[in-house]
Amino acid sequence: MRRRLPRYLAAAFLLPASALAMLDIDTSRLFAAVAAEEDLLKGCTDVPEAVVLAEELRDRALRIERYMAALEVRKTEIAEAEATLRQRLAELKAQKDGSRNQREADTSAVRTDIDRLIAVYDQMKPAEAAAILSNLPADFAAEILMRVQPQTGAKIIAAVEPRQAALLTAQMGARSVRTR
Incomplete structure (x- = not known):
């Protein structure tokens, strides 16, 4: 009996969700609780607590909007910094490869010089x-x-x-x- 209850609950949640998905209905508008300030206060302007609550909600919404805008600015700054770092990393890798090639060329030149010197002493x-x-x-x-x-x-x-x-x-x- 214990195992059937979760199955029934799952079916109770999944069947309506799958029906909405099959009908291609925009579910975001079904669950969104968006209302204009005038609609929230309609008929409640004489209740001071409701007016204070509506103002507080408006203030919070404004703070959230400002915060989200600041987050977008930070995202942009981080993306630019990441691009700059990637470019600098590519430059440093190129320099490293160039210095490695130069070192190998220098080492090869030194070996060639030593081999000539040894040949002179052999003669x-x-x-x-x-x-x-x-x-x-x-x-x-x-x-x-x-x-x-x-x-x-x-x-x-x-x-x-x-x-x-x-x-x-x-x-x-x-x-x-x-x-x-």
């Missing part, structure tokens, strides 16, 4: 390369030695004085440990 005589590497900072010299051909690197290290060779070897080992 030099070991004694000459050792003399130049001895005057370079140890980390830079170790980097060059790690990139030249192993046979050339061995000959260059052999031509460097033993103390400098030990320092370069230590730098090369430290670089290998850092890259892992």
Whole structure:
């Protein structure tokens, strides 16, 4: 018995609503309680409470209208701000892509320069390369030695004085440990 009651209630509400929908009747006017102020006070102007209530309702309606107008203005402002933010985001993404491409180009250019430098050291005589590497900072010299051909690197290290060779070897080992 308990389950039938909600079904009856649902049918009681759904049948009239579906009938209105099928007849294509504008339901908004059926449920709207819109009346002009004169109609509200018709025959009640001698009742002070009714007059006060009508004025209060009119004031509230005006406040609601102003509030709705302010909301529309805010909606417009928010839409404009959102459009501006989307445009700025697109600009920033374009800048980011541009800087990434520039960085990649710069990195490629540096790699090309390093490869040329390594090729030069590969072509030099070991004694000459050792003399130049001895005057370079140890980390830079170790980097060059790690990139030249192993046979050339061995000959260059052999031509460097033993103390400098030990320092370069230590730098090369430290670089290998850092890259892992």
